[in-house]
Amino acid sequence: MSSSSSSSSSTFVPKPVQEQLSNGEEFSERYIYKGPDRETVGAHFPVADIQVVDLRKLSYLSPERDEELKKLKSALNSWGCFQAVNHGMSISLMEQTREATKSFFATAKKEKQKYARPEDDIEGYGNDMILSEKQTLDWTDRLYLTIMPIGQRKLQYWPQTPPNFRDVLDEFAKASERIGEEVFKAMAVSLGLDEHCFMEMYGKEPKMYARFNFYPPCPRPDLVLGVKPHADGSALTILLQDKDVEGLQVEKNGQWFRVATIPVALLINVGDQMEIMSNGYFWSPVHRVSTNASNERISVAVFCIPDGESEIEPAGELMDEDRPRLYKTVKNYVDLYFQNYQIGRRPIDAAKI
Numbered sequence: 052m053s054s055s056s057s058s059s060s061s062t063f064v065p066k067p068v069q070e071q072l073s074n075g076e077e078f079s080e081r082y083i084y085k086g087p088d089r090e091t092v093g094a095h096f097p098v099a100d101i102q103v104v105d106l107r108k109l110s111y112l113s114p115e116r117d118e119e120l121k122k123l124k125s126a127l128n129s130w131g132c133f134q135a136v137n138h139g140m141s142i143s144l145m146e147q148t149r150e151a152t153k154s155f156f157a158t159a160k161k162e163k164q165k166y167a168r169p170e171d172d173i174e175g176y177g178n179d180m181i182l183s184e185k186q187t188l189d190w191t192d193r194l195y196l197t198i199m200p201i202g203q204r205k206l207q208y209w210p211q212t213p214p215n216f217r218d219v220l221d222e223f224a225k226a227s228e229r230i231g232e233e234v235f236k237a238m239a240v241s242l243g244l245d246e247h248c249f250m251e252m253y254g255k256e257p258k259m260y261a262r263f264n265f266y267p268p269c270p271r272p273d274l275v276l277g278v279k280p281h282a283d284g285s286a287l288t289i290l291l292q293d294k295d296v297e298g299l300q301v302e303k304n305g306q307w308f309r310v311a312t313i314p315v316a317l318l319i320n321v322g323d324q325m326e327i328m329s330n331g332y333f334w335s336p337v338h339r340v341s342t343n344a345s346n347e348r349i350s351v352a353v354f355c356i357p358d359g360e361s362e363i364e365p366a367g368e369l370m371d372e373d374r375p376r377l378y379k380t381v382k383n384y385v386d387l388y389f390q391n392y393q394i395g396r397r398p399i400d401a402a403k404i
């Protein structure tokens with residue numbers, strides 16, 4: 052979740068990446084990534100051996116439940132993410148969501164501008180807020196929307212082109228909400244906790260945001276990233292990846308790996324707030340998105356964010372003499388996240404004891 056801030060105002064709003072290309076302009080050097088690991092941009096990496104977890108096998112009735120819970124725990128401890136299959140979101144809904152996303156970004160500029168993000172809001176179509184002259188820009192155009200709770204949706208930013216966009220997104224949001232809850236419970240059980248432990252911290256009014264990412268082909272994949280390295284500030288992120296085009300990379304022990312696209316799978320990753328709740332048993336992986344010269348790519352990330360009033364802290368049972376408490380109690384972590392992200396620090400470091 053590297054998107055935007057709720058506080059400071061922006062200094063400059065670049066044009067959508069898509070438009071710059073169609074005008075045949077040279078791209079601004081502000082897209083050139085100059086941060087740590089810049090020499091690895093555009094390099095080829097091995098595929099991460101991220102486990103595939105069958106959510107159906109995590110149900111009470113499944114004879115293979117214990118085995119699948121072990122797999123889940125090991126995936127979240129080793130990579131901080133897993134490829135979820137049999138997650139209850141139909142293949143046709145996944146496909147409709149991908150198609151609706153592509154179709155929205157393919158519509159005329161004038162139509163997309165109807166949903167443009169105003170300077171003082173994080174929601175809508177466009178780019179992230181630009182908060183400093185030094186901020187490297189991401190090679191992506193986005194649409195960022197609150198999807199849950201239903202009462203907090205800002206429908207003025209919900210596209211009406213293609214005509215089925217809103218209905219598809221409503222279905223996608225409901226399915227994602229169910230998956231999120233199921234995974235929160237399974238995560239708790241896999242650590243030997245009561246199944247409601249994480250759900251209780253997630254709170255009465257958690258929020259879910261969807262970020263539709265569109266990555267146009269980029270003339271310099273060796274210099275420019277689709278999304279800079281970051282870890283998500285959510286508790287959990289559910290990612291619908293492009294069916295055909297890879298781009299996501301995840302870091303482990305200082306090495307980058309490619310994340311394979313499995314068309315029927317959703318990639319679910321731990322966010323910083325789950326790292327805190329699990330006292331570091333699960334960790335929030337640093338990831339980034341590469342660009343490529345010939346294909347466009349889309350993805351839809353759903354961020355599950357605990358209620359702003361909830362206190363997020365390591366579960367009591369996960370701390371003892373052998374494993375001391377590693378994180379402070381935090382509230383409204385998203386604010387802390389952006390304060391640190393803006394100055395190039397890993398936000399989770401501010402929560403460490």
Ligand SMILES: O=C(O)CCC(=O)C(=O)O
Nearest residue numbers: 052053264299340350352
């Ligand atoms: O496009 C992707 O695969 C991942 C995007 C991402 O990391 C994010 O939106 O936070």
Ligand SMILES: [Fe+2]
Nearest residue numbers: 052053282283
């Ligand atoms: Fe992310």
